Amino acid sequence: MCLAIPGKIKSIEIQYGGMVRMAKVSFGGITKEASLEMLPDADVDDYVLVHVGVAISKVNEEEAQKTFKYLEEIGELGELEDVDEYLPKSE
Amino acid sequence: MKYMSEYRDPELAKKYLEEIKNTVSRPWSIMEVCGGQTHSLVKNGIIEMLPDKVTMIHGPGCPVCVTPLNLIDKAVYLAVEKGVILCSFGDMLRVPGSQKSLLEAKAEGADVRILYSPLEAVKIAEDNPHKEVVFFAVGFETTAPANALSVVHAHRRGVKNYSILASHVLVPPAIKAVIDDEESKIDGFLAAGHVCTIMGNTEYHPLSAAYKVPIVVTGFEPLDVLQGILMVIRQLEQSKSEVENQYARIVREEGNPDAQKVIDEVFEVRNQMWRGIGEIPESGYAVREKYADFDATKKYNVTIEEAPENPDCISGQIMKGIKKPFECSQFGKTCKPTNPLGAPMVSSEGACAAYYHFSGLVEA
Ligand code: SF4
Numbered sequence: 001m002c003l004a005i006p007g008k009i010k011s012i013e014i015q016y017g018g019m020v021r022m023a024k025v026s027f028g029g030i031t032k033e034a035s036l037e038m039l040p041d042a043d044v045d046d047y048v049l050v051h052v053g054v055a056i057s058k059v060n061e062e063e064a065q066k067t068f069k070y071l072e073e074i075g076e077l078g079e080l081e082d083v084d085e086y087l088p089k090s091e
Numbered sequence: 092m093k094y095m096s097e098y099r100d101p102e103l104a105k106k107y108l109e110e111i112k113n114t115v116s117r118p119w120s121i122m123e124v125c126g127g128q129t130h131s132l133v134k135n136g137i138i139e140m141l142p143d144k145v146t147m148i149h150g151p152g153c154p155v156c157v158t159p160l161n162l163i164d165k166a167v168y169l170a171v172e173k174g175v176i177l178c179s180f181g182d183m184l185r186v187p188g189s190q191k192s193l194l195e196a197k198a199e200g201a202d203v204r205i206l207y208s209p210l211e212a213v214k215i216a217e218d219n220p221h222k223e224v225v226f227f228a229v230g231f232e233t234t235a236p237a238n239a240l241s242v243v244h245a246h247r248r249g250v251k252n253y254s255i256l257a258s259h260v261l262v263p264p265a266i267k268a269v270i271d272d273e274e275s276k277i278d279g280f281l282a283a284g285h286v287c288t289i290m291g292n293t294e295y296h297p298l299s300a301a302y303k304v305p306i307v308v309t310g311f312e313p314l315d316v317l318q319g320i321l322m323v324i325r326q327l328e329q330s331k332s333e334v335e336n337q338y339a340r341i342v343r344e345e346g347n348p349d350a351q352k353v354i355d356e357v358f359e360v361r362n363q364m365w366r367g368i369g370e371i372p373e374s375g376y377a378v379r380e381k382y383a384d385f386d387a388t389k390k391y392n393v394t395i396e397e398a399p400e401n402p403d404c405i406s407g408q409i410m411k412g413i414k415k416p417f418e419c420s421q422f423g424k425t426c427k428p429t430n431p432l433g434a435p436m437v438s439s440e441g442a443c444a445a446y447y448h449f450s451g452l453v454e455a
């Protein structure tokens with residue numbers, strides 16, 4: 001139950017007279033509502049991590065590539081092949 | 092931009108495994124604190140692919156598993172005797188109490204509902220003004236902001252028939268308790284990425300420095316876990332003990348200040364009972380006096396005697412990494428996910444259930 005899933009913000013709606021910002025977030029096809037209370041800066045098209053109906057963090061694309069960069073580093077040390085093709089690509 | 096599939100690539104996982112093999116020179120024990128990481132390790136067969144010198148120890152990181160028996164009894168009491176609409180996350184329903192689980196209470200007619208988010212519980216309260224609604228609010232620091240937010244929403248919207256039965260557990264005090272336990276010998280930790288999303292990494296620096304252990308904040312995909320393991324091993328091999336962040340795509344050093352603010356608005360730190368482990372100082376959240384009207388424990392003043400744990404269940408030793416699920420005499424015999432004796436068999440993030448589901452993959 002502690003897991004959170006990254007999804008993309010499709011739209012944002014203000015409810016309860018401006019008190020609540022809710023987003024429609026798409027997780028590979030499935031769309032769910034998430035509160036943006038913890039992410040006041042989040043905007044449409046941002047990737048956010050959602051946990052029990054609340055968006056808790058924006059996903060940083062540059063950092064997302066580092067897991068693969070780390071492999072590349074290892075590659076240089078241990079003669080592994082190029083990992084460019086595995087890097088996350090923009091849609 | 093895709094964020095899942097690459098992190099599950101088996102070819103890349105092999106490269107990490109290869110590098111781990113090349114790096115490790117002597118035996119090390121590493122605890123993954125979070126049940127989500129246990130699940131990932133077991134499900135993807137990573138445990139058995141790691142070199143023999145690397146032993147993964149499964150930590151207390153499943154809030155469902157460590158929720159005290161007494162609180163489950165209280166939740167069942169509220170649902171059955173007080174007739175409230177009792178809501179919680181799905182996992183909680185099957186956890187055995189001393190008499191019955193919430194699922195059994197539901198089967199007997201109590202109004203027990205599974206929700207995806209605590210915010211839905213506030214809506215249920217608004218829609219049912221003549222009923223009382225209680226949300227059984229369990230979770231680590233990851234879940235605390237959502238649970239706190241439900242209280243803030245109810246307060247703002249003037250909802251009077253909503254309250255939470257809070258049972259939150261905090262990770263850094265648990266890591267400290269595990270290190271302090273003489274029986275557990277752990278060389279390094281994978282800290283739970285999603286907890287740090289909220290709280291940041293700052294709490295880990297004093298821990299890592301005081302106990303001279305590497306702590307690597309780690310994600311949950313197979314590549315995340317493998318990279319985290321490699322980062323811990325590299326530190327150990329170089330006699331380093333630092334806090335590193337493998338999961339920087341999600342976790343910032345300072346965490347999420349807006350989430351911390353909501354937690355602090357509603358909760359204060361208190362000593363907390365952990366099922367199977369006992370009381371850990373300053374390891375839980377209680378609802379602040381200011382929101383006492385939303386605190387089910389105060390609202391209903393439920394006093395229920397502490398009941399003894401099932402004596403056959405060794406879940407405490409499992410969660411501290413002293414024993415593996417296979418070493419429990421009940422594992423897979425009287426204790427199965429369909430009939431769990433202890434909480435680690437209930438949730439798919441519990442160590443016993445993770446081993447049970449994938450027991451074909453993991454050797455004793
Ligand atoms: S297998 Fe069942 S009885 Fe044994 S420790 Fe795990 S939960 Fe408890």
